[in-house]
Amino acid sequence: MEVLLVGVVAAVVVIAVTALAPRAGVAAPLVLVLIGVAVSFVPAVAAIEIDPEVILAGVLPALLYAAAASFPTMDFRRDFTAIGGMSVALVVITAVLLGFVFSWVIPGIDLAAGIALGAIVSPTDAVATSIIKRLGAPQRVVVMLEGEGLLNDATSLVLLRSAIAATAVSVSLWGVVGSFLKAVLLAVLIGVVVGRLGLWVREHLRHAALSTAVSFVVPFVAYLPAEELDASGIVAAVAAGLVTSTLSARHLSPQDRVAERMNWRTIETLLEGGLFLAMGLEVFGLVQDVRKVHGSLWLAVGVAALAAGCVVLLRALFVLPLLRYLSRRRDRAEQIRSTLDRGRTIAAAKLDAFATPDGIITPQAAMEMTRLLRDEEGRRVWETGNVRRHVRRAQRRGIEAAKRRADGLSDDQKERIQRRRTARAAEFRRRFTRRVADVDYLLAAPLGPKEGVVIVWAGMRGVVTLAAAQTLPHDFPQRSLLVLIAFGVAAGTLLVQGGTLPWVVRRLGLAGVTSSRHDEGTHGLREIVDGTARTMLxxxxxxxxxxxxxxxxxxxxxxxxxxxEQADQDEAAATPEEVSAQFFELRLATIAAQRKALLEARAVGTYDSDLLSRALDQLDADQIAVEMRGHLDG
Incomplete structure (x- = not known):
């Protein structure tokens, strides 16, 4: 009964703070941490210690899966280099350098123990970065921060595991690298398999409530076997979420997606708020433990402040060259933009000119493309668009197809060959289109000094840091002190950086910023939706x-x-003769064609991910309304 009462009170507090904090202009996570700290020092409240497995295995897989399931995979692919650098290289560098600092300033710990603490405080928190999403910051900044928060936990936890082992036995560098690669690659494989299996099951259930229930199980089905095989369960859950994000529109009904989104949003709100509240509630117990051993908190406070300053400094030193690299990448993209566009036009024209009436790319077409793309203007297209491999394959397969036709194939065999060649011609054009879209994305979303300041200042630590610290063995050197230092870094960065982040974003003029392609993209997607309907009808x-x-x-x-064409009419205004099986059947078929066109646009990346998501959501709402209307009138 007592546990139930605590849970109900915590839920009420989370709901109240989440509802009221935005009205006061304060981020709800910050208020919840402060409330937790205040409650923990109430004399009537006993010291609270939460089993870290509850957070690491019971909460984080669900939260990170939910974040990944709503993550724009198209933007993730485009900025994977930057996200990967901050998720792996930055975490490793920070953990090692902080390891030297900790071993120097904390009595009684060696370098391995210092690196363990460095690994604990190195990763940013995907939950903590949710603060910036509510500020209307540039979408590319949000994507990079959220992607980093999704992936860097695996790096830190593998480093932590290796550092703990190194305090007892010798561990080689290659052993750590091998453990990391195994943890990530095996976890990705498990996550992809579980994610696709979950979609297959949900597709065949055809029941929104049951489909959502399966989605609640998927992150843990991915997490548990990965952990049993010494892989990263967190990465497996994230991989399953990314698979769901990519394929759900093709495999799930609108009712399934809407129900999943609303239910997960509710769970995220409660779990996120509960985690921040739990962070504060544990402070008193940590303080007691440190006072028993050291008699004073000043060492913990000083080291935590030093570590918090170091993580911000190291992050700034890493982000600066990263932004320079991204700026040079953007300059190269600007140089090849016109060349890529011309290359796409040339490719389409020549493939059409040299293809057979059935669309088969002939050897002559492939050789002509080779010649065109070797001229002075097309050389960069040749290298950048990955054309050389495709053209050589087209040459080889075109010649092989010609030989097979000369040997006297049956009509069915010739037809299959023709279909394959037509598909390859379409894929060739699609590659060019996607490459041009990637270049346009880089040009429309630059990352300058202002965006760099936000990326650095938004690198807050959170509940993952505290949960990881509590996984330290009970006989680990200076365990209570290290856990309190980790809490100090997490709470300090969350309160200081998180509390001032809205001011920083507004001061830099980045609040409520929309992409320069927003209006053009909105109009273009409207044309795709309407044009698809017109063509079909x-x-x-x-x-x-x-x-x-x-x-x-x-x-x-x-x-x-x-x-x-008649904006004041909708399905409800149709006459009884028009509201028929034919009307609703054709309406649903039109929506299916429109969705297919939008998914194709998403695959090539022509439009911004947020605009595509809104357009797909609108189609889902239209389909649900039509199906409900048809069911009532049927």
Whole structure:
């Protein structure tokens, strides 16, 4: 009963603070930490110690899966180099350098123990970076910070595991590298398999509540086997979430996606708030332990302040050259933008000119592309667009196809070859389109000094740091002191950096910033949605599932609703004759075609991810409304 009461009170506090804090202009996580600290020092409240496994195995997999499931994988791919650098290189550098500092200033610990503490305080927290998402900061900055928070836990936990082992036995550098690669690669494999399996199960359930229930299980199904195989369960959960983010629109119904999104949002709110509240509640117990051993808190406070300053300084020193690299990358992208665009036009024209009537790329077409792309202007396209490998493959396969045709293939075999060649021609064009879209993304979302300041200042530590610290063995040297130092770094960066981050973002003029492609992208996506509907409805061969044609009045009615030629009309205004099986069937078929077109646009990356997400959400809402209307009238 007591545990239940504590849980209910904590939930009420989280809900109240989450609702009221934005009105006061304060981030809810900061308020919850302060409330937890205040409550922990109330004499009637006993010292609280939470089992770290509850956080590491019971809470983080769910939270990181939910964050990954809503993460824009298209932007993740584009900035993977920067995200990977901050998630791996920065964590390793910070852990090692802080290890030397800790072994120098903390009595009684060696370099291995220092690196263990350095690994604990090195990773930023994906939960803590949720603060910046509410400020309207540039989307690319949010993507980099959130991606870093999703992946750097694996690096820190593997380093921590190796450092703890090194305090007892000798561990080689290659042993640490091998452990890290195994932990990540095996976890990614498990996460991808579990993610796809979860989507397959949910696709066949056809029940929104059960589908959401399966999504609650998926992160733990990925986490547990990964941990049993000494891989990173956190990475496995994140990989499963990224698979869900990429493929859910193709495999799940709108009802499943909406129910999953709303339920997970509720769980995230409670779990995130509960974690920050728990951080504060543990302070009193940590303080007691340190006072028993050292008699004073000044050593812990001083080392924590030193460590917090060091992590910010090291982060700044790492981000500066990273921004220079990204700036040079953007300059190169600007140089090749016109060349890539011309290369795409040349490719399309020549492939069309030299292809057979059935769309097969002939050897002559491939050789002509080779010649064109070797001229002075096309050389950068040749190198940058990864064209050389594709052209050589086209040459080889085109010649092989010609030989097979000369040997007298059957009509079915020739037809299969033709389909394959047509698909390869489409893939060739698609590669160019995606490359141009990647370049446009880099040009439209530059990362300058202002964005660099936000990236540095938003690198807060959080509950992962505290949970990792509590996994230290009970006989670890100076354990209580190290745990309190970790808490000091986490709480200090969260309160100082998190508390001033809104001011920093506004002062730099980055609050509420939208992409320069926003208006153009909104118009372009509207054209894709409306154009797809027009093309489908104008098709003279349009027919129902049973092969019969649609009534012309139904087609016109759907056209007026979908293409919004009559903005004041919707499904509810249709006459009884029009509200029929034909109307709803054609309406749903049109939505399916529009969704397919948007997913293709997402695959090539032509438009910003946030605009595509909103457009897909609008189609989901339209489909749910149509299905409900059809069910009621049926």
């Amino acid at each position: 104008d098709d003279p061969g349009l027919h129902r599932k049973d092969g019969t044609p649609y009534a012309p009045s139904v087609v016109e009615r759907v056209r007026s609703v979908v293409v919004r």
